[in-house]
Amino acid sequence: MTRTKVAVVGCGHLGTIHARLLAGRDDAELVAVVDPVGEARERVATAHGCRPLAEPGDLIGRAEAVVVAAPTGLHAAVAVPLLERGIDLLIEKPIATTTAEADAIVAAARAHGRVVAVGHVERFNPAWRLAAAQAGRVTLLEAARLAPFTFRSLDVGVVLDLMIHDIDLVLSLEPGLLEQVEAHGLSATGGHEDAVRARLAFSSGLVADLSASRIQPVLTRRMSLWGERSLVQADFNAKTVDVVAASPAVDDGRFVAADVPPAARAALKDRFFADILPHQRLPVPEANAIACEHDDFLACVRSRRTPLVSAAAGAAALDVALRVLDRLALRRLGATEAAGASRPSHAA
Numbered sequence: 648m649t650r651t652k653v654a655v656v657g658c659g660h661l662g663t664i665h666a667r668l669l670a671g672r673d674d675a676e677l678v679a680v681v682d683p684v685g686e687a688r689e690r691v692a693t694a695h696g697c698r699p700l701a702e703p704g705d706l707i708g709r710a711e712a713v714v715v716a717a718p719t720g721l722h723a724a725v726a727v728p729l730l731e732r733g734i735d736l737l738i739e740k741p742i743a744t745t746t747a748e749a750d751a752i753v754a755a756a757r758a759h760g761r762v763v764a765v766g767h768v769e770r771f772n773p774a775w776r777l778a779a780a781q782a783g784r785v786t787l788l789e790a791a792r793l794a795p796f797t798f799r800s801l802d803v804g805v806v807l808d809l810m811i812h813d814i815d816l817v818l819s820l821e822p823g824l825l826e827q828v829e830a831h832g833l834s835a836t837g838g839h840e841d842a843v844r845a846r847l848a849f850s851s852g853l854v855a856d857l858s859a860s861r862i863q864p865v866l867t868r869r870m871s872l873w874g875e876r877s878l879v880q881a882d883f884n885a886k887t888v889d890v891v892a893a894s895p896a897v898d899d900g901r902f903v904a905a906d907v908p909p910a911a912r913a914a915l916k917d918r919f920f921a922d923i924l925p926h927q928r929l930p931v932p933e934a935n936a937i938a939c940e941h942d943d944f945l946a947c948v949r950s951r952r953t954p955l956v957s958a959a960a961g962a963a964a965l966d967v968a969l970r971v972l973d974r975l976a977l978r979r980l981g982a983t984e985a986a987g988a989s990r991p992s993h994a995a
Contacts, residue, residue, distance in 0.1 A: 650676040651945055654710040656703050656725055658682035658691045660799055661739055661766075662716035668938050669714070670695035674945055678709050707732050712762075712948050715739060718802050723748035726763075730755040735762040737944045740815070741807050742961035746969065749962040756958050764944045764954035765961030767815040769883065771939035773932045775816060775870075777888045778881035781929070782874035785820055788855040789871040793863035796836065804839025805832075806968050806975075810859035813870070814847075814971075815956070815964040817857075823850035825967055828974045835862050835980040845971045886931040891924050 653675045655666045662680070670677040679698040682688035692699035700706065703725045706713060715725050715738040722743045726736055730752070742765045743749040756763040769775055779785075790813040800808045825847060832843035842860035849855075868883035877892040896902035902923055907915055920926040947954045 650674055651948055652676050652678045652709065652711045653713065653945075654679040654681065654697075654700075654706050655691075655714045655716060656681040656706075657716035657718070657739075658684070658687040659716065662714070663691055664937060665714045665716055665941075666691050666695055666697075668935070668941060670697070672941065672945075675712075675941075679706060681706065703729060706734065710734060712736070712945070716766075719744050719800075719807065720802055723751050726752050727755045730759050730761045730763070733759065733761065735944075735948045737764045737766060737940070738958075738961065739766040740768075740961065741765075741803070741811050741965050741968065742958065743965060744803065744807070746962070746966060749958075749965050753958045753962055762944070762947045762951065762954060763958035763961075764940070764947065765956045765958060765964075766940060767812060767956045767961065767964065768936045768940050769812045769816055770819060770956050771934070771936040771943070772883055773934045773936075774881045774883050774886045774888055777929060777931055778870065778872055778879045779816075779820070781877060781888065781890050782872035782879045783877070784875050785822075785853055785872050786875065787871075787873035788817060788820075788853065789857075790816075790855070791858045791867050791869050793858065793860045793865070793867040795864060795866065796841075796862050801838060804843075804972075805841055805859045805861045806843055806845075806971050807965075808859075809861060810843060810845065810857055810971070811964055811968045813855075813857050813859070814967045815960065816870070817847065817853070817855045818960070818963055818967065820853065821851075822853040822855075825970065826850055828970050830971045830975040832975050832977045833862075833980045834977055840972075840975060840977055841980075843971070843975065845974075847967070847971075886933075888929045888931055889926065890929060891920070891926045894923055894925060897923060 653669050655662050658680055666680055669675050677695050677697045679700050680688055680691045681700045681703050688699040712735045717725050722738055792809045827848035830845040832840040835841045841862045845857045847855040870881045872879040877890050880889040943955050
């Protein structure tokens with residue numbers, strides 16, 4: 648098998664993970680890592696026996712495919728010149744910080760015939776894949792993505808840092824046009840929003856209630872999907888999927904709880920989640936979602952097909968996230984009066 652020459656731009660937390668996983672692949676050769684901080688690039692390059700470089704432009708002629716794990720505000724400045732020079736990209740989420748930057752990346756990829764994947768890694772989470780398959784057509788979705796404060800990703804708030812994962816998952820269900828957005832949030836650390844609750848209503852009838860926080864003591868990543876014939880609960884951390892399905896009697900309306908004779912209710916109560924609404928916990932396959940993301944990206948580089956999460960999909964998730972920010976009623980935690988969010992426009 649021909650090994651694809653790959654590189655990573657950005658040697659922070661995620662870039663280091665990407666470099667480690669790519670260096671261990673049989674179908675790829677990690678040729679370089681790029682970071683303006685000498686200590687960071689030397690550390691990762693030494694660990695994996697590749698070349699440390701200071702500038703993304705130094706990759707021209709050395710790499711065929713590049714993972715862009717630089718700060719979000721630099722994504723377009725890094726990505727567009729590499730695309731123009733014929734390099735395929737996996738860009739960490741979000742694809743950019745503005746719609747103009749995202750559009751520039753999409754346009755450059757199309758103009759130069761390049762593959763661009765966006766790192767919405769939850770699409771590759773086996774718990775998500777199993778849950779979505781079990782739910783069928785979803786009418787209501789609730790997600791909670793809560794995390795302790797890490798001092799990472801301080802260039803963006805919790806919407807672009809965490810909530811955008813669940814926005815992308817919602818959009819992957821093809822819910823139609825976004826018709827209504829409501830959002831409330833808190834700022835606690837002196838910068839961007841740190842906790843947000845948003846409701847998104849789509850033309851298909853799907854309603855998504857999303858909660859994201861990076862100031863929560865306990866890590867939580869859960870999602871509930873209300874399908875037409877089942878209720879599905881996924882825990883992305885524990886990697887469990889619970890399904891409560893409609894029995895034939897519920898499906899065709901024959902079961903009416905009030906019609907059950909009182910003498911039979913105690914026994915039926917004990918069998919309720921076996922006979923009436925059967926419940927099962929499904930085994931979730933073990934998988935490293937980032938490694939699966941690499942599988943898809945490198946296969947696309949070789950075959951020239953469209954990635955599971957394309958540049959257009961990444962731009963669509965960003966667009967919804969920016970609409971959440973535009974509608975966000977933000978207040979400072981501890982403040983006695985609500986304060987309007989003072990943030991730059993994301994649309995330009």
